[in-house]
Amino acid sequence: MTRSEISVCLTFDFDADSAQIRQLEEPGRISKGLFAVRRGLPRILSLLNKHDIKATFFVCGWVAEKYPELTKEIVEKQHEIAAHGYLHEYFDTLSIYDEKTIIDNTTKILKEFTDKIYGFRAPYFKLSSNTLQLHAEAGYIYDSSLMADDHPYLLSFPELKYKMIEFPVEWFLDDWVIFETHQHSPEVAFNIWKKQFDAILEMEDIAPGYRIMNYTFHPACIGHAYRINVLDRLISYMKTKNTKFVRMMDVAKELLTNK
Numbered sequence: 001m002t003r004s005e006i007s008v009c010l011t012f013d014f015d016a017d018s019a020q021i022r023q024l025e026e027p028g029r030i031s032k033g034l035f036a037v038r039r040g041l042p043r044i045l046s047l048l049n050k051h052d053i054k055a056t057f058f059v060c061g062w063v064a065e066k067y068p069e070l071t072k073e074i075v076e077k078q079h080e081i082a083a084h085g086y087l088h089e090y091f092d093t094l095s096i097y098d099e100k101t102i103i104d105n106t107t108k109i110l111k112e113f114t115d116k117i118y119g120f121r122a123p124y125f126k127l128s129s130n131t132l133q134l135h136a137e138a139g140y141i142y143d144s145s146l147m148a149d150d151h152p153y154l155l156s157f158p159e160l161k162y163k164m165i166e167f168p169v170e171w172f173l174d175d176w177v178i179f180e181t182h183q184h185s186p187e188v189a190f191n192i193w194k195k196q197f198d199a200i201l202e203m204e205d206i207a208p209g210y211r212i213m214n215y216t217f218h219p220a221c222i223g224h225a226y227r228i229n230v231l232d233r234l235i236s237y238m239k240t241k242n243t244k245f246v247r248m249m250d251v252a253k254e255l256l257t258n259k
C-alpha cells in the first residue's frame with residue numbers, strides 16, 4: 001500500500017430493538033429500534049449494492065434469531081457478519097461465566113448463517129477485563145471496541161499465545177453520537193467524517209499497510225433519509241481518492257499473516 005492508498009471499513013451495528021427489549025422499555029423506544037428493521041437496513045444494503053461495496057455488520061445473537069431473513073440477506077450479499085453480544089449486554093457488568101455463555105451462544109447462532117465468524121464489537125464499546133481473551137479463546141481474530149490508536153493494531157495474549165487485531169473506534173466518528181446525542185446537521189456530520197478521512201490519508205506517522213479507517217454506523221440512525229444521503233455523498237467522495245472498501249475479517253487475516 002502506498003501513501004496515496006487508503007482502506008475503509010464501513011461497519012454497521014445491527015442492534016434493532018435488542019437493547020430496548022433487554023431493558024424492558026416502552027413501545028415508543030422499541031419502535032425507534034424497529035426503524036432499523038423496517039427501513040434502515042434495507043436502505044444500507046441498497047446503498048452498498050449501488051456502490052458495489054462489501055461491509056461488516058455487527059449483529060446481536062438475539063437479532064439474528066428474531067430477524068433471520070435480514071441476517072441471511074446480509075450474508076447472501078457477501079457482507080460480513082460479526083458478533084455484538086446476544087441482547088446488546090453491557091459486558092463490563094457480567095460475570096465471566098455469563099460472558100462466556102453469551103459469547104458461545106451468539107457464536108453458535110451466527111454460525112447458522114455462515115461459518116465465517118471472526119470479529120466482535122462490544123455493545124456501548126464497554127468490555128470487562130476478560131472479554132477479549134474469551135473471544136480469542138472462542139476463535140475470534142479481531143475486535144473493534146477500543147480506542148488506543150487511529151489505525152489497526154495488534155492485541156497479544158502472550159500467556160495464551162493468542163493474537164487479535166484491534167480496529168479502533170471513536171465516539172466522535174459514531175453516527176449515533178453525531179446525529180442522536182448532538183443532533184448535528186448533515187453538513188457537520190459530513191465534515192467530521194471527511195476531515196478525519198483526509199487527515200488519515202495524509203498522516204505521516206502511519207506505517208505502510210496500516211492506513212485503514214473504520215466508521216461506526218447504526219441502521220436505526222444512518223438509515224433516516226437525509227442521513228443515508230450524507231453517507232452516499234461520503235462514499236462518493238472517498239471513491240475519488242482511490243479508496244479500497246474492505247471487510248474487517250479480510251484485513252484482520254491479512255495483518256495477522258504478515259505478523
Ligand SMILES: [Zn+2]
Nearest residue numbers: 013015123124
Ligand atoms: Zn450496538
